[in-house]
Amino acid sequence: MTTLSSRALNRALLDRQFLLARTDHSPLEVIGRLVALQAQEPNWPYVGLWSRIHGFTPPDLVALLEDRKVVRSGLLRSTQHLAAADDFLRLRPVLQPVLDRTARSAYFARNSAGLDTASLVAAGLELLAGGTVPRKELARRLAERHPGRDGRVLAGEVELRAPLVHGTTTGAWGSWGTRPAVSVTPAETWLGRPMAPATAKDLIRRYLAAFGPASAMDVQAWSGLTRLGEIVSGMRAELRRYRAADGRELIDLADAELPDPDTPAPVRLLPAFDNVLLGHADRTRIIGHADRKRVMPGQAQVRPTFLVDGRVHGSWSLEGDTLLLTPFRPLSATDRVALEQETRRLLSFVAGENLSCGGSNAIRFTDIHAAGLPA
Template identity: 55%
Template sequence: MRVLSLRTLNRTLLERQFLLERTSLPAIDIVRHLVAMQAQEPNWPYVGLWTRAEGFAHKELTDLYEDRAVVRGTMVRRTQHLAAAEDFAWLRPTVQPVVRGALAHGYFAPHVEGLDTEELAAAGRELIRGGDLTRAALGRQLGERFAGRHGARLASVVELLEPVVYPPPNGVWGAWGNRTTTPLALAHDWTGVPTATRPDPRTMVTRYLAAFGPAGILDVQAWSGLTRLREVVESLPLRMFRTVDGKELYDLPDAPVADAETPAPVRFLPAFDNAALGHKDRTRLISDADRRRIAPVAALGVPLLLVDGFVRGSWSFKDGALRITPFRPLGRAEEDAVLGEARSLFGFVAGTGAPEDIAVEA
């Protein structure tokens, strides 16, 4: 069984994530390849596509939202993602146990105790049909139907029970922060793509490996939020590798493994990027020490800087200024490469501004 070095795993991940070389593929094909892109903050998927695609413009993703080719909703890891409409149709039912599992948490459990959740789901479906009801309005109407219950919490429960998506203007490029008025729609009503009636974990695993492999079973589970996937993985016709410390990795039979010595350009990743969150063992992209460094604010999302393929710092865009914070000093050539890529990023996120609005902080 071939042993893959950490650097080989790094270059292979970068290649499959279109981070070694920007791709000329249309944005919709990139989204499909990545399976789903995390999208709590609406602007971040735009940056994720910019860092992967040649000449990517904001309008490309906005048009996909408005054409209903992609949708934004709760998917893997019970978090907001965007996916191609046809992928949401099978992915959401596949990870539904993870999504529904939130009902057992303290935030929801007291509000559904003694409640017939099927009755609540049916009421939610009836009210949401049409695609122009906001979350706040849904909460008010559910509060009237289920007297004595917290309407806003019931609205959130419906989003866990039903395949709900968030039509534009939600999710499109705009202010750095989520919109407070969120329109809701049932996915099959909005896209015209029927929602699958049963889970499809085999498709999920093979699609995951195409974008994130080679990977271990714990990696697939960490990305999806599902557990007990060993039987699914081992039922597939996959090839196997090992890491230098003996962990088993699985991959598609014909998927390419990159050369460890392939040069890796500077890349700016958005917060919650696929490449950073796609594995249980993330050392193929970020060291454990650097992961601990960002842990106190990781839940809020940390945009990351890649130098020679690995995380070397973070960045932020606030009040019209781009700030880059290396975790360790950069060499002269490295800093020049970082600033060159930063100027392109600044033009994308700011649109206007002067070079002095970019700074590498000590």
């Protein structure tokens, strides 16, 4: 069994994520390859696609949302994602146990204690009446039906337990640091066709195409599903096996190619919550343990980062019309120039929305202490 170094795994991941070289594939094709883009904040998926696609512009994704070819909804790990409409109809049923588990957590259970789950979901769908309703309005109506309970939490539980999608304005390109109001619609009504469940094996194959080689535990960490080891074992005949440097068994699609580990990796700026940082239980192929604590200080936070030689080297943030870069380690002169060039490209990309970003002070470097990060 071939042993793969951390660098080999890094280059394989970057290659499959279109981060070794930008692609000419369409945004819909790229979203399909990546399975889904995490999208808690509306603007971040746009930056993720800009980092991967030649000539990508915000209207490219806006059009896909308006044409209902891409939808926003709860998906992997019960978090908000953008996914191709066809993929959502196939994969949401596979991932429904993850969302149901979240709906059974104490936060929701305390509020819905004594309510019949099926009746709550049926009431929510009845109130939607097959159409689009603001989430706040759904919450208000549910609270009227169930006095003494928090309607917002009830609406959140319905959204977890039933496949609802968000209106197009929820995922629109807009001002930084703000979230538009969310409206929800039953997915089958929005898309005009029924759910078409895939299998867990289908999901594993899609994962490996975007994140492999990887372990069964990696698939579980990415998806939120559990007990996939037995399913992976049943797929051994169709998969290729490798060994990680620490002895872990890794699996991959049989026909998947691995790039040369010595392939140069360009500087890349990634959005908050980028999939490439969240696709594995063992993330050391792209981020060190110390850096992970800086980038992911809590369960609900994954800061924007930049890659140097294929690995996380620092974080970044927007402050008015200035992009603030915080390297975790010194940069060579060559890497600093490359980082500044890529940063100016990103500033040009976001400037079309609401930033001036054209002056000499548009890029600023700081250290981890000034940025409030652990040393």
